[in-house]
Amino acid sequence: MTTDDTILRVEGLAKSFGTTEVLKEISFTVRKGETKAFIGPSGTGKSTLLRCINQLIVPDRGRVYLHGEEVTHAGAKINQYRAKIGMVFQNFNLFDHLTALRNVEIALLKVKGMKEGEAREKALFELRRVGLEDRADHYPAQLSGGQAQRVSIARALAMDPDVMLFDEPTSALDPELTGEVLEVIRELAQNGMTMLIVTHEMRFALSIADEICFMEHGTILERGPPADLRDSPAFERTRQFAGRFAEL
Amino acid sequence: MDQLAFIADILLPALWGGLLVTLQLIAAAAPFGVLIGAGIAVGRVYGSRPVQYFSRAYVAFFKGCPLLLLLFILYFGLPSAGISLSPFTASVLGFIFCNSAYDSEYIRGAIKSIREGQFTAGLALGMTRGQVIRNVILPQALRRAIPGLVNEFVYLIKYSSLAYMITVIELTGAGKMVATRYFTYNETFLVIGLVYLSLVTVTTIGAHLLERRVAVPGMASGRH
Structure with missing residues (x-):
């Protein structure tokens, strides 16, 4: 019932x-390698939508399928699904008592059951990928916001997720720090990572998303695809909103 | 001069045995106080309804019950219910109940001070609630609770003297026996006071070192 390259299916x-x-009966599918961006005014359920996908918020109705397996009503198996759905938060949510390296390592050890050496290698690899290998021994409080967010991306990537959820990944950052985070996300998109991104960065969304x-x-x-929607009324409204948002 | 001789030849040897008992009482009670306190705190914050009620009742009961009364119940009262405890065991149990009730309050406060998002992030990575609590929440909460836990430990050092009331010859009890026998109340209790003071001082220094050792840059200062 799913087409071969559908990774995620959300129904009602x-x-x-x-x-x-x-949320009112939201449905969509996400193909492998697709980047889908969700934009719109604050308080329209975008973050709730992402959290319903990995069941951090339990939806009232509707179903979520990952590779055709139902994630909703998964019971104790929910942890296995969450391990395959990476999530990046607006406020980074790094573990304050752990170094950048340990932040990336910990779920590898505890959830994937990797050995110390193997987990360390994988964690260093992921930190390198986001350009922060030299910050491996820094604690979250010693990182800039942009660096902290990149570590949190590395932490999610380390689990080799099938899909990544980004919940306003740059909203808590000073404007001069958003670039480095967006760059990392852009690179993921180019490398074929499947992603859902909630963002207020309109230009960014237009430039990397396959569907908005x-x-x-x-x-x-x-x-629809960014090109088709540039002149739509909804887009105009959203842009007005985003414009106000940017002025603030 | 014979006061010094009394202290050196009679008092200190007699107190030595008592001190050892005091140290044993503390060593046996404190770790369980923290352990159970952590369990109760976790139960109160994250437990199911029944667990929350139990934890609250536990804390309310042992905070509300005077420790001396608790010791009397454990030592004099329980035998009529068919449970006979040695004075030492009864004391340690009483201390654990009391200590853990207070420790749980410090730890609970510390747990609540940790940003909710870290719990969510742990779950999102596929950890179970238990794994998040053990690997993310408690390591931070215990660090933040150190000043409170040390405070409680200092109380424990001092209220361990209540064991004497149920016939455990610990530091205070040993001193009391010497003082009565030689009628040297001032010398004896002054020396005992100094011993407690040094125990507390050592604890305070040790706690400071511990706090420095486990400190995480930017975290212990309560920046978040």
Whole structure:
């Protein structure tokens, strides 16, 4: 029932907090190597959507499939699925008591059951990939925001995920630090990583996404390749919003 | 001069045995106090409803119960329920209950001070809740709780003297016996006071070293 290269399938995902419907029957599929960007005003359910995919938030209705296997209602197996779905957070969420290297290593040791030496090698490889091998022994508090976010990307990549979820990866960064993070993400896209990105960086989204989804009030208002959507009304509204956002 | 002779020849040898018992009481109680305290704290923050209720009741009961009363119950009361404990065991148990109740409060506060996002990040990597708590939350919470735990340890050093009330001849008890026999209350209790003071001083220095050793740049200062 899934086409061969479909990695992720989301069907009718719905979530309410109290009486507020945050997600209203969201459906889409993600092909291998595809980059899908979600943009739209704050509070339209974009972050909730990402968290429903790896079940950090349990949706009220709807299903999520990873390689055709249902992630929703996975019970104890949910940890196995989460290990295959990398996530990068707005606030990095690095483990404060661990060095950059240990941050990347820890899930390799505890979740993947790797040996110390093997995990170390893999972690160093991932840090090199985001250009931070020389910061391996630094603690999160000793890293700039951009570096911290790159470490958190390395931490997610180390698990060799099938898909990466980026939840506003540059929103907490000073403008001069967003570039280095976007560069890392761009490189991942070029190397064929499958990614869902929630972002306010419109130009970035337009330049790397295969498909853009405009979200508003818990629905996907419009979707399509960047080129087709540049002049759509939804895009215009979002751009106005993003413009205001940037001015702030 | 014969006061010095009394202290050197009679008092100190007698106190030595008591000191050893005091140290044993502390050594037996403190680790379990922290361990159980951590368990209770985790239960209160992350446990299911019943676990939360149990943990709260545990803390409320042992914080509310005067330690001396607790020792009396454990030593004098339990035999009528068919459980006879040695004075030493009863004391250690009482200390563990009391110590762990307070320790759990320090640790619980520390757990709550850790940013929620780290828990989420651990889960997102595929860790179980237990793995996140053990590998992410507790290592940080325990570091932050060190000043409180040390405080409680210092209390333990001092309230270990209550074991004397259920016939354990520890430092205070040993001194009391010498003082009564030789009618040397001032000398004896002054010396005992100095011994407790040095125990507390050593603890404070040790705690400082420990805190420095496990310090994480930018973390212990409570930047986040």
